[in-house]
Amino acid sequence: MVSDKIFKRIETPLFNKEICKLKAGDEVLLSGVIYTLRDQAHFRMVELINKGKTLPICLRNQIIYYAGPTPAKKHVIGSCGPTTSSRMDSFTPALLKAGLKGMIGKGTRSSEVVRMIKRYSAVYFIAPGGAGAYLSFKVRKCSIAAFKDLGPEAIYELEVKDFPLIVGVDARGKNIYERMTKFK
Amino acid sequence: MSKRREIETLEIEKIVEKLCLKSNIILRADVLRALKKVCKNETKNPVAKKMLQLLVDNAKIAEKEKIAICQDTGLVTVFIEMGDKVIIRGGNIVDAVNKGVKEAYQKGYFRKSIVIDPIYRVNTGTNTPCIVHLDVVKGNKCKIIVMPKGFGSENKGRISMMNPTSSIETIEQFCVETVKIAGPDACPPYVIGIGLGGTMDFAALLSKRALLRPINLYNSSKHIAKMEKSLEKKINDLKIGIMGLGGISTVLGVNIETASTHIAGLPVAVSISCHALRSASAEI
Known part of the structure; x- marks a missing residue:
């Protein structure tokens, strides 16, 4: 099994003091409550923000996870790895403005999102994609928090313990994928 | 010359169900071997090596717990190579394939990721319809290949x-x-x-x-x-x-x-x- 000696441990809710200590490339173990949020839930949240309505979950100092888990079998949740982050890029600035501090996903972010992460002192983590079975055992509790009608795309509240992550973009705007921007 | 042979749609349904369960839970042997090999050969990048090992562990956990390797259990494509001497009995072959997919995604606790319309996007709740490619080949056998892809x-x-x-x-x-x-x-x-x-x-x-x-x-x-x-x-x-x-x-x-x-x-x-x-x- 994977050794966890060199990981930094962090907990939710996430505050600037801890965020400032995180550097792009750091290996992190995350514990606490996080919320799944993917395509359609992003769409609805940003629509609510634009209309000035109350959100079904409070984003202040929270971390969202771009994921849509499989249903629970014996454990509290099924497979639950990350989905591609770049699909959420256009929605991200509005959520950061609403107080969001962290995002977990896989892959690159737009330069606009990286700029916004820096402006709002937030952080973007990458999780190991395609390791959903492994990650499911890092989840202790799971319940639906909002948008139940969206099925796998609903907002789930997850309580995680030692969830393994790597800092992708830190609060200084440093990006581990900088070497890859030349590809785009 | 091979003889004519009858195949019941129920048999096709059961096989599609079995193949959907198997492919989503047990990582293909050639893929697992390749992952292990690249993990072994990755000597200069310790973080990458650690993550590759995690994928090998993930495959083990999925097989042991009988859960999906990845939460994106995909849109299922089914390839059917049907012998020209095969006669399908008991109903429509595409319906049978879809029934098999639906059963598997229910029994396997797999994610239902299919929306009925690309614009209205209402989830069908069954992970169907799937995509079926039907080819006619020589003989009296029927080969079925299932590929769920995220x-x-x-x-x-x-x-x-x-x-x-x-x-x-x-x-x-x-x-x-x-x-x-x-x-x-x-x-x-x-x-x-x-x-x-x-x-x-x-x-x-x-x-x-x-x-x-x-x-x-x-x-x-x-x-x-x-x-x-x-x-x-x-x-x-x-x-x-x-x-x-x-x-x-x-x-x-x-x-x-x-x-x-x-x-x-x-x-x-x-x-x-x-x-x-x-x-x-x-x-x-």
């Missing part, structure tokens, strides 16, 4: 209708560029399926079929096998690596399938698969 990687596929005079270099350049654009977003190490020839739609189908061939086997035509090897090297030289961490693990294999085509064209389709390349087959 959309993180599916979204990164590309097609180019090239000139018939295009060089191998140009074809390869397009394929490498497709992986460059995907970057780390689609879960590398990738398996790349390439379709050359046919029409636009058929090249895309070939690129999917290419993913069904074990990744340790090269194309039986020498000039195509040469391209597969050349592309494997060029793509690994991008050094994207698992999670975009760099290192040696950008691609596990490149498979190319070809078909006859028109004097005026050279369709090139590239399908990208994540490292959780899933498929299973059975013959009735």
Whole structure:
């Protein structure tokens, strides 16, 4: 099994003091409550923000996870790895403005999102994609928090313990994928 | 000459169900072997090595707990190669395939990821309809291949209708560029399926079929096998690596399938698969 000696441990809710200590490339173990949020839930949240309505979950100092888990079998949740982050890029600035501090996903972010992460002192983590079975055992509790009608795309509240992550973009705007921007 | 044979749709339904369960829970042997190999050979990038080991562990956990390898249990494509001496009894074969998929996704606790309409996007709740490709071959057997594919990687596929005079270099350049654009977003190490020839739609189908061939086997035509090897090297030289961490693990294999085509064209389709390349087959 994977050794966890060199990981930094962090907990939710996430505050600037801890965020400032995180550097792009750091290996992190995350514990606490996080919320799944993917395509359609992003769409609805940003629509609510634009209309000035109350959100079904409070984003202040929270971390969202771009994921849509499989249903629970014996454990509290099924497979639950990350989905591609770049699909959420256009929605991200509005959520950061609403107080969001962290995002977990896989892959690159737009330069606009990286700029916004820096402006709002937030952080973007990458999780190991395609390791959903492994990650499911890092989840202790799971319940639906909002948008139940969206099925796998609903907002789930997850309580995680030692969830393994790597800092992708830190609060200084440093990006581990900088070497890859030349590809785009 | 083989004799005529009757196959009940119920049998097809049961086999599709079994193959959906198997492919989503047990990682293909050739893929697991390739992952273990690249994990062993990754010596210079400790974080990448650790993450590759995690994927090997993930496959073990999924098999032991009988849960999905990846939460994106995909849109299911079913390839049926039906002998010309086979008579289907008991109903419609496509309905039977869809029933099998629906059963498996319920019993397997797999994610239901299919929406009925690309614009209205209401989830069907069954992970159906699936995509069915039916081919008629000689004989009295029926081969069924099931491939659930997640959309993180599916979204990164590309097609180019090239000139018939295009060089191998140009074809390869397009394929490498497709992986460059995907970057780390689609879960590398990738398996790349390439379709050359046919029409636009058929090249895309070939690129999917290419993913069904074990990744340790090269194309039986020498000039195509040469391209597969050349592309494997060029793509690994991008050094994207698992999670975009760099290192040696950008691609596990490149498979190319070809078909006859028109004097005026050279369709090139590239399908990208994540490292959780899933498929299973059975013959009735």
